[in-house]
Amino acid sequence: MNKLTPNFSFTEMCLDRASSKRKSDEWLLEQLANEECQIIPTWRGQFLFNKTTLFVFNSGYKSNVLSEILGRHDKERSCIFLGMDNTSPIFVIDISYMEEDNLSRICNKTIELIDLRASLAFVTSKQASILGYAHWLTHWHRSHHFCGFCGSSTKPKNAGHSLICINNECGKEVFPRTDPVVIMLVEYKPKNGPAQCLLAEHHRIPDKVVSTLAGFVDPAETIEQAVIREVKEEAGVNVSTVKYITSQPWPFPSSLMLGFYATTDESLINIDDEEIRDAKWFTADEIRTFDEWGDEGNNYKLPRKESISRFLINAWVENN
Template sequence: MTAPDLSYTGAYLDRLGDRRHTPDWLAARLADERARAVAVWRGQVVVVAERACGYRALGVSGARLRGIGFGPEDCAFLGLEDGVPVFAFDLSDHEPPALAALDPAAEALDLRRVGPALPRRDAQVLAYARALLHWHRQHRFCGRCGSPTASERAGHLRRCTHPDCAREHYPRTDPAVIMLVTAPGADGEVCLLARHARLPERMFTTLAGFVEPGESLEEAVAREVWEEVGIAVDDVRYQASQPWPFPGQLMLGFRARARPGAIVPDGEEIREARWFTPAEVLAAGDWGDESAAVQLPRHDSIARWLIRSWAEGR
């Protein structure tokens, strides 16, 4: 199966996992005059607006990074992009004027807001940076003994500093299934979309949920659909995956066929769910379109891709 062109994917970087454990090699990459770094500030990505109403990632040179006090131990090495070393650094401990010091036009914005307006390569790099740096901030202390941890291997490992513990902690990614449930309708295929309690009132999207210990992905799909809307499914088929750095999920996309039965929303996570025809999906508005009776998820999400690809017969 050919991977679709989903936001935050692309594998543009050569991550060089076999080299980043060498401190001298890492220092040489940061000293490379071509090196650049992207920044995250308190969960938001640092970008610069472009004239054509788009954005680009703020790229800070390695020399500039060293000049403001960030060394190899303070950065995460993301990889090489066309031979150019790419790093990420966290400005969360600095106040907003630090952004202007880097570039007067720099802004810290929610990646979900600017993702569709970024070049695909920038979106992928910023998603990687956001997820990795969030993990660092959440694992500053050892989960076994409570001692501080220190970054190693170019930001891809944190080690407990207590000599009697020295536990290694690796970046965490949580698998979550996201599924479009379909069924035969009176005039053709229909799909099931739901209004989640945490989303805007007219926003309908796919069902989704985290994979629990001891279950397969297919079992997680069936369990989540049953728990959320009371529909049993079969013929669960994988479609595509997408890293979702909010804060650190891997979304595993599926389609599933509904067995006959009535929709029964759980009333907690799901407020409403109903069947939609392809024409209804294609006529729906975008997130935030106040004139639309039905809004669909953001364009950068795999949920939107699952819905649109089905409606368009792909």
């Protein structure tokens, strides 16, 4: 199989996470004071743009507006260290508590709010990885204000990379979650004729868009077992081989997509219509005639270009 170098979104992280150094509060304060420090604001799951440029607080904002934001808010909770971009410390600050009407005044620019998915059109692939990381961590903070063991409040630790219960008798520490998802292209080779791959129409995507099967890994399951189980559950097909290909962090909000090629000796499909709308076998030549996500008309359409599903399909088509 050729061309398996990942070229899809969220796979080009360039930051040094400085995992040991970030444990020191003193070191973090030095980074916040660094002239090259950049703090990415996020507001209720969206990023701030001026026209098509991502808005970032840099050293020019430190003496006035930013210090006001950092000073009046719970700095530790809202400001998370992401990593070093060469010599520039990069943070994300969640300013969701602000009124939307105030954002342009605070940033001294006309601000548009753009969600992570839509912002991919305006940022480089490296920026996309940083925004995905920022979105992942701030979403986790917003959903973990309280300890799951005793119900007390939590507070950030380790530059925002863990949360600890403030109840001294409990003191449980929790870490950002990552939910593994298997995503697989299943191939069937008939005795005569070209190879075919199994693509499905899923309930939560537009009509006629076909993509690979996928599903969350269950507790106490290997990822290979998850591939076999999901293909059987969704399409009624028994898989005979499973091969891991590549992965993609998927920050909507916290999945890690694990991509596989699988093969089967069975062509009979028996779908679970609660899981998917339809599933069919397609040859590479048929897939080459498909339209793009978002195109009008009744032709079949491919999944979004930034997805690992599209990557698995493209690589398979090129080799068949």
